[in-house]
Amino acid sequence: MDHGARIPSGLTLDAFNIQQFRESSEATLARLEKHLADASIRGLELTEPAQLTRAARSLMTTEREHVAGYDEAKLNAIIDLYLKTGIQVHSPGYMGRQFSGTFPLAGVVDFVSSLVSQPSSFYEAAQLPNVVEKIMADEFNRFIGWPAGSFAMVTTSGGSLANLTAILAARNDRVPGSWSEGGAADHGRGRPALAVGADVHYSVSRTAGVMGIGEAQLVRLPLNRRHQIDVDRVVPELEAAQRRGLRVFCLVASAGTTSVSAFDPLRELAEITRERGIWLHVDGAHGASLLVSDELRWKLDGIDGADSLTWDAHKMMFTPAPCTMLFYRDKDKSRSPFHQWASYVFDEEPDVYTALDSGGKTLECTKRPMIMPLWVLWAMYGRALFAEKIEYLCRLTRDVHRILLAEPDFETTHWPEANILCFRYRPGALSDSEAHRLQIAIRDRVKARGTFFISKVDIAGPPPCAWCS
Template identity: 70%
Template sequence: MTEATGNGLLLEAFDAQLFRDSAETAVSKLEKHLADQSIRGLELIHPQELARAARALMSEDSDSIGAFDEEKLAAIIDLYVRTGIQVHSPGYMGRQFSGVVPLGGVVDFVSSVVNQPSSFYEAGQLPNVAERIMADELNRFIGWEPDSFAMVTTSGGSLANLTAMLAARNRDFPQYWTEGGAAFGDRPRPAIAVGADVHYSVARAAGVMGIGEAQLVRLPLNDAQQIDVAGVRPALAEAERRGLHVFCLVASAGTTPVGAFDPIDELADITREKGIWLHIDGAHGASLLVSDTHRDKLRGIEKVDSLTWDAHKMMFTPAPCTLLFYREKAHSLGAFRQTASYVFDEEPDPFTELDSGDKNFECTKRPMIMPLWTMWAVYGRALFAKKIDYLCALTQEAHRILDGEPDFRTLHSPEANILCFRHHPEGADLDEEELHRLQIDIRDRVKHRGSFFISKVDIGSVAALRVVMMNHQITAEHFRMVLGEIRRAGQEILSSKGRR
């Protein structure tokens, strides 16, 4: 290949017309994908087989620029779409990430092309303004005083939880940032109180912060799998006797296992009395705030110190898009205490006022707010509220269906769109271990069949089947079809073991 030919192919890779042709290929494939309402779950392919298929699509020439091949692009898109969880299908009931509102995907596509990192206003002007606008819009449902609070976007709820807990730690142990563990000397050791069902990212954050799981104070749960308010004060008193200083209590608005909402209002009264920072991991359930029907599940949210809110879950936005709210604006500056002349301006002005690089871990950050803001600007709150209301009502209907089936047991009353249950085949006398193993085997068999995708979770010491209703295309009839698949799988498993 001559130098001129090589330069031509370099220019072609950035050519606007080629971009249009490539985009049209992708849009055509995705349009077909979105229009397909067939019931499909997960097509599991062995990793080695998938790797062979992927490598077969790669150029073998590493020294020269390959010419664009539309058929190869089409094949890559087909492989990408086919091998993932089918989040837009009525067969998808397994996880907490959702199919996106298509407009959100379009804007995310624009963000990838214009490539405006949004931690600093000069790099992403509209994303930074959009963050401020969405903070104000969503605060109408939280209830803090305008201009007194702050919001910053982060890449995922795990990072948001870590950031909020850093801010809480640095408030009570201001020297910890520079001096590490030596900062508290002979003082009580820093500790975090959490519900026993708290998301694993909180325990992970404690390890990252150098606090350690031994200094997590596990709060008891009630029968609804919520933090038991009656057990909080005794647990905190016991922690104090152990020489621990609980600086933060992390509660959940929609736990991952069963979607339970901790009693925020009552917990806020306790933490205020004791001077403890209250952080709410609302990654899943904070979105219920935009629903008139379900907002009360977060009663007392205006009293908390910080809130994690994943828009890529119940706001149906491309991932990641996490919003981290602080009740006090000054607290948003407490997580990271650094100076860096190449990014932080010594003399703030109106153009740097919206910078968030000093408030979040990321320096280069996707303009993740843009899909959410655009959807809110075009459709308004009602789009999100109506879908949330439908999914929660559908989950309640699924619960009623299970109550009428003698070979199924519900394990909780669903508070949102997560429902856990077990299959107890009629006539099968199973001990706990056998029942546990049966639920896991059923879930795996249903998954491998590829029509439906459901998940599982351990409740107590016994596994349970778990559905998460994230798709408004799902109906009660689809859920009945899932139950039929579960029964069939259970019968096959027991027969293979000579039990039926």
């Protein structure tokens, strides 16, 4: 006898109960409110992994056969553990990494996105996010400077994925046949290669491996004293690469490098790449946000000459991660990274609705509506909210730089171009190797105390130093 589908138990239905939703939301909100209101100096209190594993397991139900009931005390304990064991990005003790605390309203919108669950790769599944993506593309292009209607923007889950997607577009455009023929598409014109600054983000090097280009085909361009790509040495390096049998199809410049936030000379690089038929991609994951500031926009002079641009909103636009925007100067190129067909998502007859679909332009089929927190902030507060916060962080970093210059036992390694500053403590006549070990020892001690969080980095020139943002 066919009894049909088994009816869910009452406890299963309770998991969708509206009153329970309100109670759990209010309990969590109360803890988040307390967390944000805590102005104490906190950094990162590391917990031994085995200890944290035991704590997490102790909060899991032991019920294996039936649905366990809702336990508010257990939920509160989970939220408390979550908040305690993370980097305290809203605390004065947090000075590391490339991201700041998010605007609280952005978290509220992200909460809504999690609940309504609208995969945003296709218009029919997420109408407002797709419209908003187009609106924000137009808003930000006011600072990039491409002709209206000529460009395109698509959101991706992180700058690494955006860089990979842009370089795929560059390869498919500059090395025709690559998608279908692979390496056979070279046609004797040389091995496809990437030109990058010596300080380029590791995601670009990773892309070379993922795409099968190979790290041996990375042409690493020398840097000048300001840690920028040295324009005077670019052409000789490209010509030397050509003599080695390499065909550079894309040059990746940085607008805010990870180590020191250096901005490559984009206008000069755009001229060089344009003359040689090379795609210019700008990794502005960190520094592109300076475009919204009248005071700082000049650091990206020449960005309108780029073929593509990566821009992370979860770094200097203070939204939840991930939220990355990938811009193309030529909107037709936005469809070149991927070539595929699937009847269950792509339409044979495009219309006004499918025109906003991004599923064919990104690696993701299911994609969070990551643009929503950014758009709501922009819609509610406008550009000035972001400009003032960015300018404050950059000004604060310059103030720290000035203070350190006056301290005889400290040294800085560069002028802060944005909100990243590398410095180190070097008392007396320490050798480079001694200074190196001292920085590591200091950071480990600071990290162990849990009061401050300071990052570290190896940069060209002096040994490793700390950097803060």
